[in-house]
Amino acid sequence: METLSHTITTSASAKPRLPRNDNVHRRLLRFRHGFSSLNLGTLRSQRSSSGFFKVECSQQSSKNCIDFTDPDWKSKFQQDFERRFNIPHITDTFPDAHLFPSTFCLRMRTPVTEDFAEGYPSDEEWHGYINNNDRVLLKVIHYSSPTSAGAECIDPNCTWVEQCTYHLRVHRAGPREKIYFKPEEVKAAIVTCGGLCPGLNDVIRQIVITLEIYGVKNIVGIPFGYRGFSDKGLAEMPLLRKVVQNIHLSGGSLLGVSRGGPSVSDIVSSMEERGINMLFVLGGNGTHAGANAIHDECRKRKLKVAVVGVPKTIDNDILLMDKTFGFDTAVEEAQRAINSAYIEAHSAYHGIGVVKLMGRSSGFIAMQSSLASGQVDICLIPEVPFNLHGPHGVLRHLKYLIETKGSAVVCVAEGAGQNLVEKTNATDASGNIVLGDIGVRIQQETKKYFKEIGIPADVKYIDPTYMIRACRANASDGILCTVLGQNAVHGAFAGYSGITVGICNTHYVYFPIPEVISHPREVDPNSRMWHRCLTSTGQPDFI
Ligand SMILES: Nc1ncnc2c1ncn2[C@@H]1O[C@H](COP(=O)(O)OP(=O)(O)OP(=O)(O)O)[C@@H](O)[C@H]1O
Ligand SMILES: O=P(O)(O)OC[C@H]1O[C@](O)(CO)[C@@H](O)[C@@H]1O
Numbered sequence: 001m002e003t004l005s006h007t008i009t010t011s012a013s014a015k016p017r018l019p020r021n022d023n024v025h026r027r028l029l030r031f032r033h034g035f036s037s038l039n040l041g042t043l044r045s046q047r048s049s050s051g052f053f054k055v056e057c058s059q060q061s062s063k064n065c066i067d068f069t070d071p072d073w074k075s076k077f078q079q080d081f082e083r084r085f086n087i088p089h090i091t092d093t094f095p096d097a098h099l100f101p102s103t104f105c106l107r108m109r110t111p112v113t114e115d116f117a118e119g120y121p122s123d124e125e126w127h128g129y130i131n132n133n134d135r136v137l138l139k140v141i142h143y144s145s146p147t148s149a150g151a152e153c154i155d156p157n158c159t160w161v162e163q164c165t166y167h168l169r170v171h172r173a174g175p176r177e178k179i180y181f182k183p184e185e186v187k188a189a190i191v192t193c194g195g196l197c198p199g200l201n202d203v204i205r206q207i208v209i210t211l212e213i214y215g216v217k218n219i220v221g222i223p224f225g226y227r228g229f230s231d232k233g234l235a236e237m238p239l240l241r242k243v244v245q246n247i248h249l250s251g252g253s254l255l256g257v258s259r260g261g262p263s264v265s266d267i268v269s270s271m272e273e274r275g276i277n278m279l280f281v282l283g284g285n286g287t288h289a290g291a292n293a294i295h296d297e298c299r300k301r302k303l304k305v306a307v308v309g310v311p312k313t314i315d316n317d318i319l320l321m322d323k324t325f326g327f328d329t330a331v332e333e334a335q336r337a338i339n340s341a342y343i344e345a346h347s348a349y350h351g352i353g354v355v356k357l358m359g360r361s362s363g364f365i366a367m368q369s370s371l372a373s374g375q376v377d378i379c380l381i382p383e384v385p386f387n388l389h390g391p392h393g394v395l396r397h398l399k400y401l402i403e404t405k406g407s408a409v410v411c412v413a414e415g416a417g418q419n420l421v422e423k424t425n426a427t428d429a430s431g432n433i434v435l436g437d438i439g440v441r442i443q444q445e446t447k448k449y450f451k452e453i454g455i456p457a458d459v460k461y462i463d464p465t466y467m468i469r470a471c472r473a474n475a476s477d478g479i480l481c482t483v484l485g486q487n488a489v490h491g492a493f494a495g496y497s498g499i500t501v502g503i504c505n506t507h508y509v510y511f512p513i514p515e516v517i518s519h520p521r522e523v524d525p526n527s528r529m530w531h532r533c534l535t536s537t538g539q540p541d542f543i
């Protein structure tokens, strides 16, 4: 008989559990997850009197709704998928836009743009170009049954699992043989927004280097995020290979970051004034929402501008991508905090180490860090509810760990257990809700609980938040940043706009921005990875 991830128990937890490992529950979770991960809109399904599922769509537009009563729903779903994942192109607005032979090729690394007056050097024989019709499959596993681990249901009855079909595919990233911008007419700008993330400088560096290889000479950095477009005191920073050559050796962003800032209309007006026709936007979901709005506004104003995003988030909360840059580094850096918590807890009499890691709405950093360290006894993430108090609460389990092991380590994501902390209505400059501090709450409640039950406990709290994201990228993130930065430039020269670059099944792709930011990517509590994490910690359910 199959067991479900959230039913794993330890000897500490010989407690009655909610009967959650039934197929209905599992199916519902998969059904919900399937929709959310493929972003089919917010759907509500009900059994109609005919016995079929009818789908209501809570969105204003019904474009993402599927009517499962339609016998052709599968092919319509596929067509709809292709339409949604088609990426916007300059020719949508400028059908007669001119094409030029690419100036990016292996043999000609630093073209002299003045020489292009009479036309571009003819192509050398090089097979490094990507065909515009190349695609990458979004799903590479052929699930033979809806109950196969990881299978996501498309329809409410969970009957359709042929997702590795060639229909679910996305545009392959890379250099094209023909380009839509003359390098000498390009003014490219780079902006970094939101919080810091390891690898920002690596991406900036690679974008500048690649632009130069195409022959672009006018490259600027916009200081301090979108704010740099409106704040008159902030001058744009000219960027050259010479300037960016070594910036990847330190963390942070050469350009600075910020939250909040001017309206989209003001940003586009500023771009028009400055003559910017390529904009590279490095940031998270908020920044990408901004990038997409900038793209739309440029279309509205009939500006021939390419807006290309590079997803930046240590939280790894962008949909459909294998991972985002900075995540691996964050997980690696978190090991040091977890190890310190472990050493402290292990060396103290009845020691308890609590480590809080980032993850506003997704627990990927906490989950992967716990898994990698093998030193964590309790991992708490936003996606999985828990109680602190009560017979199945975290504190009761901590008591058990102290009694049996003598020490314990808790790793908690910042967005976990928000129902257990006082809510504030405060928001940051970008409108993100300021979260309550669950790490401090766990520390305080643990101290109080052990005092009340008369068992000594030495609680140490570690919050390495900013140490983790301010460090420089590790080698694997450095390489990821290099490829993403290059592909961002290739995408812009290929005439795409309103896109972002990503890695999907180890291949590099372009996504239309709205498809990857409609909601944060979350840890699936039914996934094998969360199950692995539970296997490692040995923790019971805390509900
Ligand atoms: N819906 C939106 N439309 C236009 N601009 C937006 C939108 N949401 C956020 N922004 C702008 O994007 C910038 C960054 O947003 P935010 O502070 O939310 O960070 P983020 O990109 O989500 O990164 P992080 O992962 O660090 O939170 C801000 O300048 C903000 O004003
Ligand atoms: O303190 P700041 O700069 O607002 O950033 C904190 C946020 O950054 C994030 O890591 C996203 O990048 C969130 O998890 C976290 O809430």
Ligand SMILES: [Mg+2]
Binding pocket: 194, 284, 285, 286, 432
């Ligand atoms: Mg965000």
